[in-house]
Amino acid sequence: MQRPKTRFTKAGDVWLAYQVVGEGPVDLVYASGWLHNIDIIWEHSAYRRLLETLASFSRLILFDKRGTGLSDRETGAPTLEERAEDIRAVMDAAGSQRATILGHSEGGHVTAMFAACYPERVRSIILLDCRPCNAWKPDWPTGMRRAEFEAFATHLVENWGKPDHLGEQAPSLAGIPEEEEWYARMLIHAASPSSAAAYAKIWYELDVRAVLPSIACPALIFRRPGDRTTPAEQTRYLAEHIPDSRLIEIGGADHAIWAGDQDECLGWIRDFIDDERTGGEDRVLLSVLMSDIVGSTEIAARLGDAAWRDKLAAHDAAAALAVRHHAGHLVKSTGDGFMATFAGPSRAIACARDMHAEAARLGLTLRAGAHTGECLRHGQADVTGLGVVIAARIMEAAGAGETLISSTMCDLMAGSRLAFDDIGIRDLKGVPGQWRLARLGDPDRAATDPE
Numbered sequence: 001m002q003r004p005k006t007r008f009t010k011a012g013d014v015w016l017a018y019q020v021v022g023e024g025p026v027d028l029v030y031a032s033g034w035l036h037n038i039d040i041i042w043e044h045s046a047y048r049r050l051l052e053t054l055a056s057f058s059r060l061i062l063f064d065k066r067g068t069g070l071s072d073r074e075t076g077a078p079t080l081e082e083r084a085e086d087i088r089a090v091m092d093a094a095g096s097q098r099a100t101i102l103g104h105s106e107g108g109h110v111t112a113m114f115a116a117c118y119p120e121r122v123r124s125i126i127l128l129d130c131r132p133c134n135a136w137k138p139d140w141p142t143g144m145r146r147a148e149f150e151a152f153a154t155h156l157v158e159n160w161g162k163p164d165h166l167g168e169q170a171p172s173l174a175g176i177p178e179e180e181e182w183y184a185r186m187l188i189h190a191a192s193p194s195s196a197a198a199y200a201k202i203w204y205e206l207d208v209r210a211v212l213p214s215i216a217c218p219a220l221i222f223r224r225p226g227d228r229t230t231p232a233e234q235t236r237y238l239a240e241h242i243p244d245s246r247l248i249e250i251g252g253a254d255h256a257i258w259a260g261d262q263d264e265c266l267g268w269i270r271d272f273i274d275d276e277r278t279g280g281e282d283r284v285l286l287s288v289l290m291s292d293i294v295g296s297t298e299i300a301a302r303l304g305d306a307a308w309r310d311k312l313a314a315h316d317a318a319a320a321l322a323v324r325h326h327a328g329h330l331v332k333s334t335g336d337g338f339m340a341t342f343a344g345p346s347r348a349i350a351c352a353r354d355m356h357a358e359a360a361r362l363g364l365t366l367r368a369g370a371h372t373g374e375c376l377r378h379g380q381a382d383v384t385g386l387g388v389v390i391a392a393r394i395m396e397a398a399g400a401g402e403t404l405i406s407s408t409m410c411d412l413m414a415g416s417r418l419a420f421d422d423i424g425i426r427d428l429k430g431v432p433g434q435w436r437l438a439r440l441g442d443p444d445r446a447a448t449d450p451e
Contacts, residue, residue, distance in 0.1 A: 001052050003042045004062075006070060009093035011086045017070035018063035018090045022055030026123065026273050027096040029061045029087060030054070033105030033129075033257065035190035035199060037069040038062045044182050047258035053266050054102075058273060061099070063090045065110075067199065068191050077198055077415040080206060081344030084114040091121060100273050102126040104257045105230075108238075109206045113412070116214040116285030116374075117343045125215065126269060128222040129255055131234045132241075133207040140207075142231045149204045153197050160193035168229060170259035172252070205414035212241040214285035214374040219245035220272045222265060226253025286341040286375045286383065287348040287409065288391035289328070291319075291355060291368040294400045296336035299364070311362060312336070318358040326351040331383050337366075339391075341383055345372050345409040346416055349440060352403045368403040369395025372412055386431070393428035394437060403440040410438050 004019040019038050030051075041047045054060050064071040066078050066086055078086075087110065091099060100123045103111025108130025115122045136143035144152075155164070163180035166173060173179040191199065219242045223235040239247035248268055252260035293299070293315065300308040319338045323330045328342040328351055342348040352368045359366045371394055373387030390406065398404040410420055419441030425434045 001055070003039070006039060007093070009089055011066070011089035012082075014066045014075050014086075015072045016063055016066060016086055016090055018061060018093065020059065020061055020094050021051065022058055022060045024055070024058035024060075026058050027061060027091075027094070027099035028054060028058035028273060029063075029091060029096070029099045029101045031087065031101060031103040031107035031111050032062075032065070033107050033255075034203065035068050035187065035196060036064070037186060037189040038064050039070060040186045040189045041258075044186075044258065046262070050258050050262055050266070053262070054269070057270050058100070059096075061090060061094050061096060063087075064190075067195055069189070073192070073195060077202055077417070079344075079346055079413055079416045080109060080113050080208070081117075081346050081412065083110040084117055084344065086110075087114045088118060088121065097121070098123050100124045100126065102128070102269070103130060104128045105130060105255065106203050106206075108132075109203075109208050112208045112211050112215060112242075113285075115217055115219075116211045119216050119284055122217050124218040124220070124272065126220045126222070126272065127238060128257055128265070129224060129227050129230045129235075130221075130238060131230055132209045132212065132237055133234070134204050135207070137207075142233045144204065149200075153200050156200060157193045157197050160196055161188045168255065170254045170256040172254050172260050173256075202415040207411040207414070209237070209241065210373070210408040210411060211285060212238065213243065214283060215242045215244075216283045217244065218272075220268065221245055221247045222268070223247065223249050224252045224254065224260075225249055226251075227255045228253070229255045283374055284377050285372065286377075286387060287343070287345045287370060287372040288339065288341050288375065288383070288388055289348040289352055289368060289370045290334075290337065290339045290391045290395040291352070291366045292334070292337040292395060293359070294365040294367055311364070314362055315359065315364060318362070319355060322351050322354040322358065325354070329383075337395075339383075339388070341375070345370070345405075345412050346418070348372075349403070349405070349409075349413075349418060352440065356401065356403070365400045367395060367398035367400060369393070369398050369405070370403065370409060371406040372409045373406075390428060390431055390435070393431055394435075397426055397428070397437065404437050405440065407436040407438065 004021040067075045101111045108127045115125050136145045163183045166183045239245050250264045254260040323340040326347045328340045331339045348370045371391040375383050375385040375387040394404050420438035
């Protein structure tokens with residue numbers, strides 16, 4: 001099989017490199033781990049065999065994520081939402097309406113996000129050696145401590161272009177000169193030292209645990225028991241929290257998808273993508289934004305009915321324009337506010353910012369609340385579910401001029417430059433448990449790193 005032609009497509013302002021190989025009946029999108037280069041990977045005999053085998057029973061779609069490989073390099077720190085939209089852009093360019101997504105390692109984060117946000121585009125997902133959350137947290141003791149990560153990142157930058165990490169990624173290949181030479185070459189062609197460090201920081205901060213229950217399609221989850229980079233508890237968590245999932249343990253100690261014995265894994269993948277099961281499309285992960293005009297009753301009394309109707313009409317028109325501008329769906333007007341949904345959290349936040357500005361121009365003050373969670377979509381008209389209730393309760397907790405969001409949204413926007421101020425744990429009326437909330441901060445102040 002000849003090396004496929006590399007093509008380019010745009011996602012927003014970013015050019016993405018992609019390849020299509022094979023003519024199988026099912027489209028298979030490969031979301032690679034951490035960093036790679038879609039041209040260089042074909043130079044490695046084992047990697048090439050993996051890709052050729054996948055392409056023998058699928059139409060395989062490869063791409064370099066933004067900021068890496070042959071795609072645009074200087075793109076800033078991409079959010080998980082932007083990277084999910086990159087998959088959509090590549091699928092559109094490749095003429096793929098619906099695909100199975102194969103996410104390896106760090107590619108599992110964007111695979112989970114895409115499956116939850118765009119269920120109509122996903123047939124099924126395959127996750128290999130993935131972690132749902134990388135950083136240590138009080139409720140996540142298997143995560144990496146910050147000091148450990150910073151030591152790793154420093155070593156990474158100082159030794160970029162050397163095969164130091166091959167022993168961890170592919171212990172079966174460590175010490176083989178030609179393998180080390182190719183691995184170093186692949187890293188150099190995938191990213192610069194600073195880009196690698198930036199991606200490592202994004203990887204460290206990502207947490208997709210809240211997304212997993214919203215994945216409606218079948219999921220096949222692989223784990224290699226000998227893989228030292230992926231604790232068993234993390235893989236089991238994926239299987240326990242993705243509703244229609246199956247966990248398979250395969251032999252070997254390599255983390256790299258292309259290293260070790262491929263046959264067992266490829267056999268499972270072939271059988272899985274031949275399965276005609278489909279998931280439901282009513283459940284979907286959405287970012288819900290709700291707003292309310294502060295003191296609307298008093299304003300209406302002061303202005304009188306006619307003037308208030310004009311003011312409210314101007315507000316509603318501004319809301320509809322802002323939601324449309326940020327690619328959202330205006331679900332309904334609530335009389336003195338609105339409810340809108342978005343495919344990703346940063347769009348909802350940007351819309352909230354615009355609406356605060358528009359309200360001020362009209363002499364009004366808003367409070368807003370937002371949450372990313374599972375919702376029930378009823379055709380094109382209405383959206384209901386616990387995610388909507390949570391967004392409404394968060395809005396009710398907001399003060400005049402504030403936008404409050406759930407910690408779930410913060411976790412999904414790791415890598416963005418949005419600033420948030422933690423306001424602590426709150427009880428939300430009618431919602432089980434306690435919820436950590438954050439206040440949207442000054443747009444000119446970059447977000448601070450969590451400890």
